[in-house]
Amino acid sequence: MNPPPAPPAPLLAVRGEIVHFLADPASHGATALEHFADGILVLRHGHVAELGPADALLAKLPHGTTPLDYRGKLILPGxxxxxxxxxxxxxxxxxxxxxxxxxxxxxxxxxxxxxxxxxxxxxxxxxxxxxxxxxxxxxxxxxxxxxxxxxxxxxxxxxxxxxxxxxxxxxxxxxxxxxxxxxxxxxxxxxxxxxxxxxxxxxxxxxxxxxxxxxxxxxxxxxxxxxxxxxxxxxxxxxxxxxxxxxxxxxxxxxxxxxxxxxxxxxxxxxxxxxxxxxxxxxxxxxxxxxxxxxxxxxxxxxxxxxxxxxxxxxxxxxxxxxxxxxxxxxxxxxxxxxxxxxxxxxxxxxxxxxxxxxxxxxxxxxxxxxLYLERFIGNFLPGKEADFVVLDAQATPLLARRMANATTLSERLFVLMMLGDDRAVAATHVLGDRV
Incomplete structure (x- = not known):
């Protein structure tokens, strides 16, 4: 029997461009998506505690907390x-x-x-x-x-x-x-x-x-x-x-x-x-x-x-x-x-x-x-959800980087990632907050 895994860190802040969904864009349009060009994801014991713009949340972090810095990359739910x-x-x-x-x-x-x-x-x-x-x-x-x-x-x-x-x-x-x-x-x-x-x-x-x-x-x-x-x-x-x-x-x-x-x-x-x-x-x-x-x-x-x-x-x-x-x-x-x-x-x-x-x-x-009827646990970054997330690097390959230089909107960048991306575009994967 394997020993039980170590518990998640009590507090973790993650900084980067953050995107998640509150509903289906096919039925809810632009209101289905929440986007922070420079955002902070605050995690406690492997669960989402707070999400918002970096300039608002940095000042609220406990003294000595240094965010894990993924600026220049895109953070999405796992x-x-x-x-x-x-x-x-x-x-x-x-x-x-x-x-x-x-x-x-x-x-x-x-x-x-x-x-x-x-x-x-x-x-x-x-x-x-x-x-x-x-x-x-x-x-x-x-x-x-x-x-x-x-x-x-x-x-x-x-x-x-x-x-x-x-x-x-x-x-x-x-x-x-x-x-x-x-x-x-x-x-x-x-x-x-x-x-x-x-x-x-x-x-x-x-x-x-x-x-x-x-x-x-x-x-x-x-x-x-x-x-x-x-x-x-x-x-x-x-x-x-x-x-x-x-x-x-x-x-x-x-x-x-x-x-x-x-x-x-x-x-x-x-x-x-x-x-x-x-x-x-x-x-x-x-x-x-x-x-x-x-x-x-x-x-x-x-x-x-x-x-x-x-x-x-x-x-x-x-x-x-x-x-x-x-x-x-x-x-x-x-x-x-x-x-x-x-x-x-x-x-x-x-x-x-x-x-x-x-x-x-x-x-x-x-x-x-x-x-899978698991949306009360995972799927987005609402407070209380389990903090599984993926970090995507839009510069991961020369072709991605060159194409991204001509992408002007978030929608276009997402589209390029799904058409040209693969495992090389995954800079990191986190499970319950911890990088795995």
Whole structure:
């Protein structure tokens, strides 16, 4: 067992250009964003105490307090990745397939290795470090069917004091024998993991049926019951990612009106439920998602990489659906949410939609927190929030620096960062105030 991490510093002041969101710019316009060209973020015991312009707050700091100086750089709340597979880290960028053959050829063999606890621990350590390197401080993560993969991931996240949502994959059909778990045994293992990890430190458990076509009716029933039975539990899965997947689900559940209806029939829609992709859903599915408070993870990079389709953000927003951003590694080809925003912009361009820089960074911060129902803890710098933040360097590469010399507004600088930035633009990542 790792020793508990050291407590956050009792007082820390951070100075730099600070941007955060109070609401969704798509619906609230300019009032959604708060910007301090020269700001101070005051933290006490790892939580936000105060935020404001430097000239007003410097005089209020206790004598001898020297702010951590990030002037010339941009400070934002820590990024939130709402859908990423740590069990697929080692097969990222695997060539030439769409979803179903890609799972068989690449994902399932990679996940098989997590039966080895040493392998699970090694990947978990690398995975969490890679998230932090890219400015991601909170993530909703899919491990594998192995309970040990969940233990390894939560232990690595706890050691780094990260906010993490995860849970053992449930999968008892349409998968290789070496990954198949029984409905009853999977449910029992999930309950033991919930007892061990849910609510510990900054960790939350998510009931995780991989998909409707890889779970039997019995397993789907037990997953829905488990989701309803435990306070503050999450649920995560995949919904309507690929046309072939949708056709398979329709064949397996002919009584359901739609793929979304399958999950709702088994009690898996609701607050703290989040479904990745949602590409091939209809307006009635969207209405049910919005009405039940169920969220969507927009995963543009993997949707392009696997040729799955284009997410309709405008349709989701029109119905008030909570939407976050997911890298979806390993079908997604980068841990960087900056690069993921780059792809999101292009996906929407192809549909005649726009993604403003402000809306983009909202999705990566407060939007992600809202989609996970964690906005009371993270997502912006309101007093009392946990002080996770990322520091971006707009001069990190020669191209960024040259382009930034011609950027005249905050909006333009944000846009350049999301189009040209990657992990090199992350100057620092802080968790509960401490640089990690």
């Amino acid at each position: 990024f939130v990745d709402t859908h990423v597979h740590y069990g697929q880290t080692d097969m990222i960028a695997s060539y030439g397939e769409q979803l179903l053959p890609w799972l068989e050829k690449y994902a399932f063999p990679a996940e098989r290795r997590f039966a080895d606890p040493e392998h699970a621990t090694a990947v978990a350590e690398f995975f969490c470090d890679e998230l932090l390197k890219n400015g991601t401080t909170t993530a909703s993560v899919l491990p594998t069917v192995h309970a040990g993969s969940v233990d390894a991931l939560f232990a690595a996240a706890e050691k780094r004091r990260m906010r993490l949502v995860s849970g053992k994959l449930l999968m008892d059909r349409n998968c290789p024998d070496f990954l198949r778990d029984g409905a009853i045994t999977g449910d029992g293992a999930a309950k033991a993991l919930i007892e061990r990890w849910h609510g510990r430190a900054r960790l939350r458990y998510a009931v995780t049926p991989r998909s409707a076509f890889t779970s039997s009716r019995e397993q789907m029933t037990l997953a829905g019951r488990l989701f309803a039975a435990w306070p503050e539990l999450h649920l995560q899965s995949h919904l309507a990612e690929n046309r072939s997947e949708v056709a398979l689900a329709r064949k397996l559940y002919p009584e359901a009106r739609s793929y979304g209806d399958v999950f709702e029939r088994f009690g898996q829609f609701g607050e703290r439920a989040l479904f990745a992709h949602c590409l091939w859903i209809d307006d009635e599915d969207r209405e049910r998602l919005g009405a039940t408070g169920t969220a969507i993870s927009f995963c543009p990079t993997s949707n392009l990489f696997l040729g799955s389709g284009l997410f309709d953000l405008a349709a989701a927003q029109a119905l008030g659906i909570r939407v976050g951003l997911g890298t979806d590694v390993g079908a997604g080809t980068s841990f960087s949410l900056l690069q993921t925003l780059n792809e999101a912009y292009k996906v929407l361009q192809l549909q005649g939609q726009t993604l403003s820089p402000e809306s983009a960074f909202y999705l990566a911060t407060l939007g992600g927190a809202r989609s």
